Amino acid sequence: MSTAPPATAPPRARSSFPLSALTVMACTGFLVITTETLPAGLLPQLAAGLNVSEGGAGQLVSAYALGTVLAAIPAISLTREVRRRPLLLAGLFGFLVANAVTALAPSLAVALSARFIAGAFSGLLWGMLAGYARRIAAPRHTGRALAVAMAGTPVALSVGTPLGTWLGSAVGWRWSFTAMSLLAAVIMAAARVLVPDVAGQRTMTRLPLTRVLRLPGVGTILTVVLVWMLAHNLLYTYIAPYLREARITLRPDLALIVFGLAALAGIWITGLFIDRALRTLTLASVTLFAVAGAVLMAIQGSLIAALVAIVVWGIAFGGAATHLQTAMSEATGENADVGNSMLTTSFNLAIFGGSALGALVIEDVGAAMLPAGVIALALLALVIVSCGRRAAFPRDR
Incomplete structure (x- = not known):
């Protein structure tokens, strides 16, 4: 039997509504969704930069989604006992690396591989964020906590993707993915300071x-x-x-x-x-x-x-x-x-x-x-x- 402590948040994290921590989680969602949708607004630039058709460049979206579909369930199943903050940081680091590789990709094959990896880390983060957000909030505020943590999605769709598209059109698509990599680094730093850690799931409850x-x-x-x-x-x-x-x-x-x-x-x-x-x-x-x-x-x-x-x-x-x-x-x-x-x-x-x-x-x-x-x-x-x-x-x- 595992000796891990019960999967509960520290008392201090539950004493008030953890808005700062939940904002970091919302920013994580913003990063994930913007990374996913960014190629859709940059197809002409991606096609020209990677010397492929727009249809070929469009496969960067499909590769990301495929990575999410294939990795979400296995990734969460294998990490159920891992403490949550280190797992969150690992997922953010995955986005930092995947977006950096995409920004530097010399060919479509390399970019597709990086996008697949980003999709896999997306599956990990989406699988854990909801439970994590609910566990750091008081029981009476779990739904509200989840609503705040999920706010990054509409912000990404309304602001993130158009802004990333504008940046790519103005200075080149590689800078858009570089910006996503830098954003991942900023969110990682904020998560280390603002997001309380909680234990993974106990073996007896799995x-x-x-x-x-x-x-x-x-x-x-x-x-x-x-x-x-x-x-x-x-x-x-x-x-x-x-x-x-x-x-x-x-x-x-x-x-x-x-x-x-x-x-x-x-x-x-x-x-x-x-x-x-x-x-x-x-x-x-x-x-x-x-x-x-x-x-x-x-x-x-x-x-x-x-x-x-x-x-x-x-x-x-x-x-x-x-x-x-x-x-x-x-x-x-x-x-x-x-x-x-x-x-x-x-x-x-x-x-x-x-x-x-x-x-x-x-x-x-x-x-x-x-x-x-x-x-x-x-x-x-x-x-x-x-x-x-x-x-x-x-x-x-």
Whole structure:
């Protein structure tokens, strides 16, 4: 039997809301998401710099996602007993190295390898961050703590990726990845000072992976993740062709900035109510997805209607990760890191699926029909959430 101390945070860390530590975790999420999405805004520069086609350069996104899908569950399973702060620092160091190698890559093969490694460390960090954030906060604030820790995602989408794209366009794509490497170093230094350490999971509380998967509610939550995020990525990935074919005079980058800012509002709302109204928030968010899709489908050609729909979509998405990770953490208890590694894998499968399904829709019926897919998938997710009232999304407190 392991002699590791119980997996609890130091009393001082729980005496007040650990905003500084959670901000560092939010910055970690910002780093992870910006690193993931950065190539999408720099495809012409990457293609020219690596002497490949834009399609070849686009594989830098796929390599990252593949690394996350393949590494998330094994990485968390193998590190369940490791103390959390050293593991966080190791993950950040992985991003420092991977982004540095990408910045210096002499060929596409080297860049793809570095991106795959970055994706693997992404799987590690996403798998542990939710449980870590909840454990350093007082029990009554665990949901709020998770909302703050996840705030880096919408900030990355609304600010990080556009800023990285601007930097790469102004001074070269290699400097964008260099900046990501330097940011990783800064976050590492802050984490050493501001983030309290907690023990890893005790051996006596560890369940095998298959038993975690069979815990009540886990399968339902993973299905909701896949369906709901498939709805999101179906439209998010192909927002540019949708706006063009729907005759909406809005630049894609501006649309995504509006989306990201609205997502911050969604995070704020989630932080206020997540600790006592998980089920209501999740049902409301999924419903808003369907509403946004309906507006985009019904009133094409209207800039105002499109902006309203994008704001609604952003608010609904802003709290989604917190809703789902809270549900998974409560369903899996002390095995939350493993549960959230499964959730991370499901998220990235949805990214793959959204890209593939969206391509089929665009080719067969046109990008203007993408909101129809959003509506159908959101309604399916709504039914699944509604049916998960016992274990996955229990009644509010």
